[in-house]
Amino acid sequence: MRAPDATDVPAPDAAAAAAARERLASLATPPGALGRLGELAVWWAGVRGVPVPPAPRRVDLHVVAGDHGVVARGVSAFPAAVTPLMVRAFLDGGAAATVLARQLGVHVHTHDLAVDTDWPPGTDPALTAHKVRRGSGSIDTDDALTPEETDAALAAGAALADASVDAGADLLLVGDMGIGNTTPAAALVCALLDGDPAVLTGRGTGVDGDALARKREVVTAAVTRARDAHGDDPRRLLGGLGGADLAAMAGLCARAARRRTPVLLDGVVVTAAALAAERAAPGSAAWWAAGHRSAEPAHSPALVALGLDPLLDLGMRLGEGSGALAALPLLSSAATLLAETALLADVLPG
Ligand SMILES: O=C(O)c1ccc[n+]([C@@H]2O[C@H](COP(=O)([O-])O)[C@@H](O)[C@H]2O)c1
């Protein structure tokens, strides 16, 4: 099955990137001295389609929340009841990512795709506008979603990207919130990359000992089951192993690329979804940059497969979009340096 986004993924503007690279080489710095910041500025010029683009002006963070039936197997250090409580913290502005977003002027949009709760009357209806179901199936024994639910979640993510792009966002950030979601993330990466669950399954919120061993067994069972049922079809694997939240993240990342709009990725959960999106719509990853490297072991191989080198490596493992937010000032600096640094010829005449 081909994804709706599989066709027509445009390439970033190579001429704009080449012009930016030329300008970078003529700045009043030794050649290459801006290192990764220089490379980031060239990428930004390509994805913005102009040789000297302004720093990001309207940045939207989409936090996609969902619960996962597999939590009942004891794979997380926290109970599922934490998911809606943290979603409430996002709405109230007390979650760590919302603190960073406030500091940086980023607009936060929080979406319940599959949280296992009923919200009290008076809750902003925008929160549940794209809800697919309450909790996703336990992936060791069942598909996370039906094919219809998978399509609905992918379409929901695409709609989120469309809404941001239509509102004038020049950069999208994606974050996640969902107790247990590092289990589907690890399973998806293992299934897509033929990875070893014993190596790529991590501690998530902090499991160790018996719980970590159990989590590895669950990931192994899930990957074996889903590969038997779905082969390597990325959309079916999203429905089999991911969940409504991960499928929506994939739909968002793919649609952003098709709308020529860059995305700053976050940790292992967002990147696992993005990996499936790149498989379904090859070429999308050219529109994405990796904010950071999470402590989760499945993150690095997923980034390598996407050809992305993370900007930060701070040992963070929070999710929520926090790693993307932490990297945002670097992108602003890169763009501003390209635009405002004097030319070497003007500083060292003759
Ligand atoms: O994004 C990451 O790399 C990341 C790594 C570890 C934990 N998390 C967050 O922690 C929760 C998942 O952890 P767990 O142990 O419940 O699977 C979920 O809400 C994620 O946002 C996120």
Ligand SMILES: Cc1cc2nc[nH]c2cc1C
């Ligand atoms: C407190 C808490 C905050 C989080 N943010 C993302 N995942 C989380 C998991 C927990 C447990």
